[in-house]
Amino acid sequence: MSTETERRVENLLARSKETLTINDSTTTSIQMARQSVPNVAVSKPESTEDDNAFKEKFNIELRDLQNSRKATPSARVMQSFREKLPAFKVKDEFLKAVADNQVLVVSGETGCGKTTQLPQFILEEEIERLQGAKCNIICTQPRRISAISVAARIASERGENLGETVGYQIRLEAKRSAQTRLLFCTTGVLLRRLVQEPDLGGVSHLLVDEIHERGMNEDFLIIILRDLLPRRPDLRLILMSATINAELFSTYFGNAPIIHIPGLTYPVAEVFLEDVVEKTRYRIKSEFDNFQGNSRRRRRQPSTKNDPLTEMFEDVDIDAQYKNYSMSTRQSLEAWDGTQLDLGLVEATIEYICRHEKDGAILVFLTGWDEISKLLDKIKGNNFLGNSSRFLVLPLHGSMPTVNQREIFDRPPSNVRKIVLATNIAESSITIDDVVYVIDCGKAKETSYDALNKLACLLPSWISKASAHQRRGRAGRVQPGVCYRLYPKVIHDAMPQYQLPEILRTPLQELCLNIKSLQLGAVATFLAKALQPPDPLSVKNALELLKTIGALDEMEELTPLGCHLCTLPLDPNIGKMLLIGSVFQCLDPALTIAAALAHRDPFVLPINRKEEADAAKRSFAGDSCSDHIALLKAFEAWKDAKRSGKERAFCWENFLSPMTLQMMEDMRNQFLDLLSDIGFVNKARGVKAYSQYGDDLEMVCAILCAGLYPNVIQCKRRGKRTAFYNKEVGKVDMHPSSVNAGVHLFPLPYMVYSEKVKTTGIYIRDSTNISDYALLLFGGSFMPSKTGEGIDMLGGYLHFSAPKSVIQLIQRLRGELDKLLQRKIEEPGLDIPAEGKAVVAAAVELLHNQNVYH
């Protein structure tokens, strides 16, 4: 286990409600267990008879050990704690239902103990009835951190070390052994395992947790499981969900029985906008108040036309509906505009709580970086809240360097009130126990996918009732709390019940590749079996992309390239970049860039030092005009700093996240192992042996082009500036966080990019400036122009004209490169340095001669 994980587990355990003490006698019995319990995998019995005898012995040992542990004083304390959980009351009913039904749905609220107790009940029962050796329970979690913390919690409840009968496995990290009978893993790990074991042989019970969140992996998994169940009649499937949509899953599995467990959290009172305004006497001003005197009735704004909830509220007769409220409140409700958050109202609500309510931390849910930053400024300037000796105000955002700071979890000194300004990272990923007051703005940024324009969007929208409920619950973890909702009750009542499932909100290319890899049949037919099937146009777009990059053939079958891509846990474009990078002697940079693009941006976004952070990123990019090169150089500089023991200072000075960089390094190793497994590289020879052109930036950019195609932008010079155009959506802008933002002129005529997102405009998040030679040699296939002059790419969207002789030369070279690549993909063991040296050198030569702007 890495020291980072150790620290995380320690923190998690420190935060869990009970302090655990394992006394000496328990420890001794575990040590005895280590000596007496044979390692199943190592000491394999030679015949079936031996095997049976061995298992019987092991069954008895497991039971005796479990019983002896139960008898210790610390275990009794633990047991009485467990018996207080609501889940304990359904233990017998649950075990009977598991025995009687192949599929069972369990619904329960936060704090009922379903995640920690139900898998444990099965384990104890199986061991008790001498089935311990045979049973193999898997419980999936959507997030890494919960897989670790739940496994750690159960191991300590059982008085044993993590990795004995209870273990976990997440990407790049596992703590399990041959004795492990209950394994917590992320859903992604189980999906990978299905490639090797399509029938989940040996698994006796599978519990899929947090299924109500409707993540893509979970939705994908349950389609597979529904088809698998008839082939595995002995497999038991338990779906664990929040109460809110348990029936949906029951119906999907042929009306599987549902067991409900009540929650165990403190009551949280709700205050809606009308009462917030009444209490705080805050006066909401409409845009018109400044220049239209007292004209009260709002007029519909064009901006509200896509927001049915706000529109609905505009038709409410305020005076009739809120006749018991004060005149000033009714005026505020008239002026309220659901399309934008009134930060003054948030500030006033915080101030009201601080002046009138008892002690307790405040958690404010906002939509993003900008709101957090602006509210922080407002609070600093507030006469009352600005007093830093009484109020500790902390921003909490996934990209802020403060995200892992202890003070977010720690209880502040008495007389200091903690106020956390967070995104929905605090809804399920990060839990702050001492929160008593929640302020909910009612919105979150949500991805959606516009299949018509092949465009990913990230726009603020109203949350679902389920999310609103989850946010409210964050106030009731240690004592009764209050949730202030900054939207009217009628808006809440009109919110959608659940958020759209992820499978309906995301591009599907990686999912489609996985479906092919698991041999689940025709993609469209398979996906039509989903709980909520995606738009056929989204599926068509994904399949077309996979064909364009050469992963699928016209018959929708995997090509050799497609087969290799399946083994890499990466988006197909990034996987292709990695494969081609390894073929063309750019393995080292390809590994780093793939890791960065697959995980998350290592650059953090500090709240007060934005300009410095921007400058740091730009200095890594140098004059490359590439965000990808900036990532690469930052990682390499971090490696150097780490070697000289200056990692911490380096990260701090350059606005980098040490945790993300470490994860990138681990992922690089995983990719290298996988490339070695499929024979593309020989790991023993080292990364350097495949990185002859690793420092050649033209070559690295060409590799990026090979991977990221068809994500291409044309740079068109417009006077002293450059305008950017894309085939699907036309004009686009460089995202302001890109090193290419604000640059007016570029040396080369094209960009490739990894992400294009619509927010307030259509932005290219990360880009690399590339030459036309890079595009011609490493981009998509090209054809002679219809006019007979020059060549076309992207169905004629891109046109290249050059003298006939140059075009012929390029065509020849491209042909040779394609042949070389094809051979390498079909026989991965092919030694490129020996076989293709001249062709590659020719390509490099050509790329070096293209630094002329035209």
Next chain:
DNA sequence: GAGCACTGC
């Protein structure tokens, strides 16, 4: 001329 929800193999 101006922006960066969150997970996961």
